[in-house]
Amino acid sequence: MERVEVAVVGGGPAGATAAERAAAHGAETVLFEQGVPREDREELGPDSTDAAGMLDYWIDIMDFEFEEIPDEVVLRELEGTEFIGPNSAVELTTTGMDASYPRFGYTFHRARMDDWLYERATDAGADLRVGTGVSDLETDLRSESPKGPTHTLTLSNGDQLEAQYVVLADGPQRRITLGALDQFTPPGRSITDQLSPPEANHIAYQEYREFPPELFEEFEDTLKFWWGYMPGETAYPWVFPNDGTVARVGLTMPIGMRLEDVDNPDAYALLDPEDDQLPSGSEYITRLLELEYGDEYDIEEDIPIVEDRGKSTGTETYPISSTRPIDSPVGANIAVAGGAMGTTSAFHEGGYHVAVRTGKIAGRLAATDSLENYNDVWKRAIGDEVLRNVSFADIVKAYEPDDWDWAFDTVSDMQGGSSDNALLNRTYSAGIGATKILGAYKKRKFNYRNGKYVQFSEDDYMY
Known part of the structure; x- marks a missing residue:
């Protein structure tokens, strides 16, 4: 051997x-x-x-x-990056x-x-x-x-x-x-x-799309994330700019989630009243592009899938x-x-x-x-x-669309007039919202201190 x-x-x-x-x-x-x-x-x-x-x-x-x-x-x-809520948004130009x-x-x-x-x-x-x-x-x-x-x-x-x-x-x-x-x-x-x-993974799906040059210029150096647009814990779509005028448009969502698991489907912009089940990854992306750019562009003609990219015909599915x-x-x-x-x-x-x-x-x-x-x-x-x-992830676990709008408005207040978009720039002057966010974050960090974020420790093994 x-x-x-x-x-x-x-x-x-x-x-x-x-x-x-x-x-x-x-x-x-x-x-x-x-x-x-x-x-x-x-x-x-x-x-x-x-x-x-x-x-x-x-x-x-x-x-x-x-x-x-x-x-x-x-x-x-x-x-930088842009986080977009149903009625609010925030931009970050530094990770801090x-x-x-x-x-x-x-x-x-x-x-x-x-x-x-x-x-x-x-x-x-x-x-x-x-x-x-x-x-x-x-x-x-x-x-x-x-x-x-x-x-x-x-x-x-x-x-x-x-x-x-x-x-x-x-x-x-x-x-x-x-x-x-x-x-x-x-x-x-x-x-x-x-x-x-x-049980322990999300599923992610993305497509490689060719954007019109004038549209690609709007986000050519920016990551875009849409929060509160689709149901599910840490479920969100994104656009990542690539080379040329190609961007990856994708999303992540829980595995096995069903429409009947959603308490208020009418609150989510990427769900339709006629839906009898949650959309597929490709349908979610089509709806996102239609929502954002459909007034000016024919999505399938003007923002087509680039079929010689990724794993298979311009698409990829993978676990996270x-x-x-x-x-x-x-x-x-x-x-x-x-x-x-x-x-x-x-x-x-x-x-x-x-x-x-x-x-x-x-x-x-x-x-x-x-x-x-x-x-x-x-x-x-x-x-x-x-x-x-x-x-x-714990803080936003139960967030619904209105919660994301509140959070992004609060973050904007925390940034104040700072040119570098530093989140903690106005920690003590951004009001009750900032205090709530920071308090929740500190509490969870304290609960997970000293490695308590580990769910199965070395001492749990039996040899």
């Missing part, structure tokens, strides 16, 4: 960076990625994608110098975070970014086996290895491989992660119950984790990274940056026989980001 020091399951950003860091630190490393064909890459690659926007401070979270990211990865530099990148952020080509991470991993000496998936993982807790438990991976071709350490990075679908971690969970409290994709993260069973020599552990977020549309950083940490610690420190180290690196996302 083939034996390696570090095996990585999954070839997204967490898996690729884990393989690169493990190999760079001298470990014999192999990465397994099932791989799917895409119309925007020549070879097989990871299945999942996202709207592929990068904020300024996210680059620092990834632990990259922005200058080293290849030019062909970046599609459009951004100057210290960052080395000099602008608000950028949109990027996900497949090219993935390919760059693969090149780095290969250059470091990792063995990338794209097109070979893992079908099963079993852990030997009684291994005679002086480094503790070992793992047997059964591959999709029937072969088996033994690894001292495993990094699980199979994304929000968690095909291997769930069964692998359930080996160590107490009766009645399985990881599968807590992270089952239909929408749950709180879990710790890893490091006592079993396993680290879970990225979307598989729940660090990505439907609230801010994905989490490429936290996937990269957790992957880097897992790979480095596995290669240096220090994996027992993983849960502490990833919390120090991305804990503040996770805490922000979890806290804000």
Whole structure:
């Protein structure tokens, strides 16, 4: 049986960076990625994608110098974002975070970014086996290895491989992660119950659309999000500018939600009185474009789908984790990274940056026989980001259209006359609304302090 020091399951950003860091630190490393064909890459690659926007401070979270990211990865530099409610809106031109990148952020080509991470991993000496998936993982807790438990991976071709350490990075679908971690969970409290994709994920859908030049100019350096237009916790459409006059128009919504689950369907601009079920992703996008631009443009003629982009004929569907993260069973020599552990977020549309950083940490610690420190180290690196996302997601969980208008009006008051749109510029003079928002945020952050945002802790595992 083939034996390696570090095996990585999954070839997204967490898996690729884990393989690169493990190999760079001298470990014999192999990465397994099932791989799917895409119309925007020549070879097989990871299945999942996202709207592929990068904020300024996210680059620092990834632990990259922005200058080293290849030019062909970046599609459009951004100057701000616009949040649009049913009757109110707010613009932000700064994230308010210290960052080395000099602008608000950028949109990027996900497949090219993935390919760059693969090149780095290969250059470091990792063995990338794209097109070979893992079908099963079993852990030997009684291994005679002086480094503790070992793992047997059964591959999709029937072969088996033994690894001292495993990094699980199979994304929000968690095909291997769930069964692998359930080996160590107490009766009645399985990881599968807590992270089952239909329960713990959102579904996202996006289309690549070609906009008329004069219309594209209106948002060529701006991200646009519509809140309170469609029902569901953290359900919202967006427009992300790409290269040329192409933009990605997409949305995220809960899996399995039904029209009868909506208390007040008449309040949502993208629902029609004639609906007998919730619209599909493509229908939602058509309705959004008609609502915003239908008075001046024929949507299908003037803003057509660009069929040679994305995964398939100009469209993409993919899962996003929408749950709180879990710790890893490091006592079993396993680290879970990225979307598989729940660090990505439907609230801010994905989490490429936290996937990269957790992957880097897992790979480095596995290669240096220090994996027992993983849960502490990833919390120090991305804990503040996770805490922000979890806290804000809690605040807006039950928001309806009127609540979004109130929130955006309050944020506008908080900004005051500031030219840099800093949210906290008028914290104490923006009135009761600002006090309510900040109070709710501080309360939730306090409740989740010291890593309490983790829903399954290291101590919960049984070995």
